[in-house]
Amino acid sequence: MGEKNGYLPFPKSFKTICIHHTKEPKRETCKETMAPIVTSNICRLESAGGPSQVIKGRLLNPTRSVLENLIAKLCKTKYALTYASGIGAIAAVFSLLKSGDHLLCNDDIYGGTSKTLIQVCPNFGICTSFVDLTDLKSIPEYIRRNTKLIWTENPTNPTLEVMDLCGLSKVAHEHKLMLAVDNTFLSPYLQRPAELGVDLVVNSVTKYMNGHSDVIMGVVCTSRDNLYERLKFIQQRHFNHGSSTV
Ligand SMILES: Cc1ncc(COP(=O)(O)O)c(C=O)c1O
Known part of the structure; x- marks a missing residue:
C-alpha cells in the first residue's frame, strides 16, 4: 500500500480487524x-x-475451573470456589449471613478474621460471640435463637489450639447451624474437614497450599448444593453460568 498525503493508508477494515480478528482462534x-x-x-x-x-471471566474462566475441580478433589468435596485472597474467601462465607444473624467463633483466631468479625460484620448487623470452642459441652449455652454459624480454625492461628471437628460438627448440626473451618495451617494434605462433617472449608491458598510464596488466593470448599449455589451467586452476582466444579 502506498502513502497518501504523507500518511499510510487506513485500511477500510481496520476497526473490524481490531474487534473481530481474535474471535475465531x-x-x-x-x-x-x-x-x-x-x-x-x-x-x-x-x-x-x-x-x-x-x-x-468473573463468571467462568477455564483455568479457574480446572483449579477448582482439582482443589475440590483434594479437599474431598463436591465444589470449590476460588477467590482473590484467603480473606476474600473468608468474607464470602460471612456473606452467607444476613442482618440480625449471630455466629460463634473460637476465641483464638487469625487476626484478619477477628477484625472482619469485630470491625466489618457489625456494620451489616451480624454479631459474633468469641468463645472457647475446644470446650464442646459449653457450646450450647452460647447458641442463641439467631445463631447461624460456628466458625473456627484447626489448628488456630496463632496459638495452635486443636479442635474436635467431629464433635463440633455434631453440636452444630444438632442445633441446625453451619460449621465453617479455616484449614489453612494443615491444608488438605494433612486434614480434610469435610470428611469430618464440616460444611464449609476455607483455605488461604497463599500459605502452605501454594507453598511457593508466589500466589495470593483463597478457596471455599463444600459438598452442600445449597451453600454452593449461594456462594456462587455471591461470587458472580449472576445465576448459573457454568458451575465450575463438578
Ligand atoms: C489461618 C489464616 N487464614 C486466612 C489468612 C488470610 O489469607 P490471605 O493472606 O490469603 O488473605 C491467614 C493469613 O495469615 C491465616 O493465617
Whole structure:
C-alpha cells in the first residue's frame, strides 16, 4: 500500500480487524498436556445444538475451573470456589449471613478474621460471640435463637489450639447451624474437614497450599448444593453460568 498525503493508508477494515480478528482462534493440531493459563476476560461457552453464549471471566474462566475441580478433589468435596485472597474467601462465607444473624467463633483466631468479625460484620448487623470452642459441652449455652454459624480454625492461628471437628460438627448440626473451618495451617494434605462433617472449608491458598510464596488466593470448599449455589451467586452476582466444579 502506498502513502497518501504523507500518511499510510487506513485500511477500510481496520476497526473490524481490531474487534473481530481474535474471535475465531485457530486450534492447533497438538493438545496441551498442562492446563493452559487463559487470560482472556471473556469466554465463549459452546452448548450442544444451541447458540454459543459469551460469558465474562468473573463468571467462568477455564483455568479457574480446572483449579477448582482439582482443589475440590483434594479437599474431598463436591465444589470449590476460588477467590482473590484467603480473606476474600473468608468474607464470602460471612456473606452467607444476613442482618440480625449471630455466629460463634473460637476465641483464638487469625487476626484478619477477628477484625472482619469485630470491625466489618457489625456494620451489616451480624454479631459474633468469641468463645472457647475446644470446650464442646459449653457450646450450647452460647447458641442463641439467631445463631447461624460456628466458625473456627484447626489448628488456630496463632496459638495452635486443636479442635474436635467431629464433635463440633455434631453440636452444630444438632442445633441446625453451619460449621465453617479455616484449614489453612494443615491444608488438605494433612486434614480434610469435610470428611469430618464440616460444611464449609476455607483455605488461604497463599500459605502452605501454594507453598511457593508466589500466589495470593483463597478457596471455599463444600459438598452442600445449597451453600454452593449461594456462594456462587455471591461470587458472580449472576445465576448459573457454568458451575465450575463438578
Ligand atoms: C489461618 C489464616 N487464614 C486466612 C489468612 C488470610 O489469607 P490471605 O493472606 O490469603 O488473605 C491467614 C493469613 O495469615 C491465616 O493465617
